[in-house]
Amino acid sequence: MLYPDVAASGSLAAALRAEAESCLGAVPVTSSDSDPLRYAAVASTLPHREPLQINAWSHERRWSIRGTEPFQGLALLDGRTEDLTAVARAARAWHDGAALDDIRRAAPFVHLTGRSEVPDHHPARLTESEWQSMRQEAAELEYAWKEPYQALIEAAYAEPALRALYPFTSHWVLRFSATTRPHLTVVGPCLTAGSDGTYGLGRGIITPDLGRFDTAHEAVALAVRHLPSGLGPVTLAPST
Known part of the structure; x- marks a missing residue:
């Protein structure tokens, strides 16, 4: 019709x-x-x-x-x-x-979407491309909790230790990987932005068991301290 x-x-x-x-x-x-x-x-x-x-x-x-x-x-x-x-x-x-x-x-x-074309699959450029897409997505949100979520993304991106990792989200929870897609290697804790303007840090995506904070910078700072030691540069997803 x-x-x-x-x-x-x-x-x-x-x-x-x-x-x-x-x-x-x-x-x-x-x-x-x-x-x-x-x-x-x-x-x-x-x-x-x-x-x-x-x-x-x-x-x-x-x-x-x-x-x-x-x-x-x-x-x-x-x-x-x-x-x-x-x-x-x-x-x-x-x-x-x-x-x-x-x-x-x-x-x-x-x-x-903010992603760049990376024909050679260079892992550092793929990582930066994903960060830029995530930052753009946060800036374009129309939900009520746009401001706290965008603040969280920007605070994480401003932290070199987190910016060096490949970012991804699961149910709007910010997470990190030591490898690129399509096969992620999850490292570190999970960061969340609440509609009430607070920020959570947890070992899983459900409960902020590592703390809840008034600012994104506080949550990000503690996230860095919970990263495993010995992390190197992001690598390409392992073959299966």
Whole structure:
């Protein structure tokens, strides 16, 4: 009902090409075998980019995109729009290997996650990329506890011992790893930001059994003291 044009074309891939043939040119657009009316993908000429995923919403007429890197499977960009031609512009730029900022300029609905492309999988650059994504995510939050959570992320990033570790979250709990994704090696305690403006530190993600503090800096300082000794630079995820 929401996409009669897509249904008439037979697939989202065909509808996308019909909408923006001059933009896409000879760029291949593939359909999902399981749900061709809702899903399509556009590959990139760059080996360190997965195909751009395009999907149609089920409850209103809108499309979403997501572009990831293959090593960790994390998003470099995403976005949503009601303009299928804008989707085609983003897909063409992704396919052609345009820089992430240039993709956003070509299609302003595109949202960059803050991650950098690290084709050589250098663990220090992957770590810094993840920190930048986490900082951006905290700054963009719209929840009531945005300010304490952002303060926690910034306080942890300002501490060299924690900034040297690979950050990740589980249920909005800040945690650290000695290896990059996709196989994390968890080290140290867990940091939390409460909606009441306090900060917790714990051995697990449920209870702040190591203390609750009035400032993020206090919690971060104690977290550093609970790090295991002998930690070296972050390494790539071990192979399985």
